[in-house]
Amino acid sequence: MKKVLLLLLLTPALFFSCKHSDKKSNAPSGSDSLSAQVPDNYYLQYEGTIGNQPATMHVVKFGNTYDVNYAYNNEGQPIDLLFQKDSLLKNDSLFFTEFAPRSVQEDSSGTDAALHLVIRPDGITGLKLNSKNEQQQVQFHPKAGGSAFVPVGYMDSIRIPGFKKDTPTAFSSLVLLEPGTTPNHWFTALLKQYILGAQKPDSASLQTTLTQFGRSFIENFRDDIDTMKASDNEEEAPFSMMHYDQQISSNLIYNNHGYAVLSVGNYAYTGGAHGMYGQTMLCLDMQQQKALALxxxxxxxxxxxxxxxxxxxxxxxxxxxxxxxxxxxxxxxxxxxxxxxxxxxxxxxxxxxxxxxxxxxxxxxxxxxxxxxxxxxxxxxxxxxxx
Missing domain, CATH: 3.90.640.20 (Heat-shock cognate protein, ATPase)
Structure with missing residues (x-):
């Protein structure tokens, strides 16, 4: 399941080009409201085939980033795709690999399957290649039904010059989905509580909350670097203390029958041996406007x-x-x-x-x-x- 680590492979230059970027798609998009003019940032659910097997795919596009998963209809278990790079391959296709724990991969060679996909609001085409370079055709079209969602996001970065050995950097990339209809305060409150850690969710919009969350991270980094400068201990400061990273991504893995299952990956690095990451699942009853318990x-x-x-x-x-x-x-x-x-x-x-x-x-x-x-x-x- 969810590839929080796929966020780690996003090119840092992307974030350093997104100084104070607060983005939200300006029109609802989703399985039940595909407009003629789909905004640059969107969530869509697709149905189609990989080879001769029927499958369902979910795509979140935000800026130059993609969060994609699919499941074969006869199996139902989600397979996450790792967006390898944002440069284009032949025919404007994007390069993904399937993500799974190494111990549970079926491919005995240890090589992930690769997918070359052309992703557009009106459909997805491409190829899936296994370790033997055997190809399967990929073809999807938008799926009717389901609830409409839009991505809300914040991206920011900072470089602090003046150090002899390195240039301290920090970047924040936060993307969450919210219902694409009228404001759903119950949904926003759940995200604030379970994803952003708010003890008592306020009435601020999700966009406002994400912006505050991301800017706070950047400012805390700036304060840490200022403290390092003031103590004049740059020579003793480890490399890891000078590069902070905060990332949240989200996508649906199920969206039908009035249910929406949201998968949220998070990663944070603020020094030390490694960052911390995790995956939170929110099973939502969109009709009753509540989170489901087991x-x-x-x-x-x-x-x-x-x-x-x-x-x-x-x-x-x-x-x-x-x-x-x-x-x-x-x-x-x-x-x-x-x-x-x-x-x-x-x-x-x-x-x-x-x-x-x-x-x-x-x-x-x-x-x-x-x-x-x-x-x-x-x-x-x-x-x-x-x-």
Whole structure:
């Protein structure tokens, strides 16, 4: 699942060219409101095929950045695409690779599949290439239905000259989706609380909040550098203390039947051995205007659910039945989490780095097909999803 690390590969020059850039698309776009003039920044849901397999794809375009995922309709598990660069290939196509933890890649060569895509509001075309350079045609068109969303963002950067060995830099890139209809204060309040860490969300717009959030990061960096200058300890200052990074990205992985499942990746680096990243899933009932709890989807106790998750963890990470889970996890049991998502074919559970395993393991994503959960699905959820 979500590739917070794909943000890390964005070219820093992009951010240094976006000084104090606050952007929001100026017209709603989404699956149910594709206008003739789609703005430069948009979210769209597409349906089509990769090879001969039907699939659904979600795209967020913001400035020169792309956040893309897709799922084969017969599988339902999201596959995130890593935007490798913003330079164009042949036929104006963009270069992506599939992103997955190394331990769960099906390709035994260890090489990610590559996709060359031409992405436009009226459709997506291109090729998918595996490690043997075998090609599959990619073709998508906008999908009807679903809720309309627009990306709201803030990008900023700073360089501070005057140091002998290096030029301190910091950049901030923040992109979140919000409903593309009339203001949805309940939705904005959820983003402020669960993504931006507000204890008591205020009435400010999401754009205003993101701008304040990003500028605060830049100003804190400036203060840290000023403190370093004042102490005259540049010679002792490590390189890592001079380059800060803050990134938030978002995309939907499901958008139908009045439900929207939002995946939000975040990354922050303010010095030290490495940055911290994670992935937050928000399952939203757009009709009832609320976030869903796991109990809205499943009626199951922890004693029943835990072994189901552990069985799927073993399969996904190739842990033999006679091997302890501590081959990957800190403990011999997998704790339950409220950080979940769902699509047409199953439910996934996300664990952040350090939550149940070492940082090197990355985000742990446990996918459970509905077939394994059939007795425990809430009847109202089953009826509305049509499963």
């Amino acid at each position: 109990s809205d989807v499943l009626k199951v106790d922890s004693a029943t659910l835990q072994p189901i998750l552990e069985r799927q963890l073993r399969a996904r990470y190739k842990i033999a039945p006679d091997k302890p889970l501590t081959d990957i996890l800190f403990d011999e049991r997998l704790a339950l989490t409220d950080n979940f998502y769902f699509t047409t074919k199953g439910i996934g559970f996300i664990y952040q780095p350090y939550e149940v395993a070492a940082y090197a393991v990355g985000v742990v994503d446990v996918w459970v097909p509905y077939a394994d959960l059939r007795p425990y699905l809430q009847p109202a959820f089953v009826q509305r999803m049509g499963i």
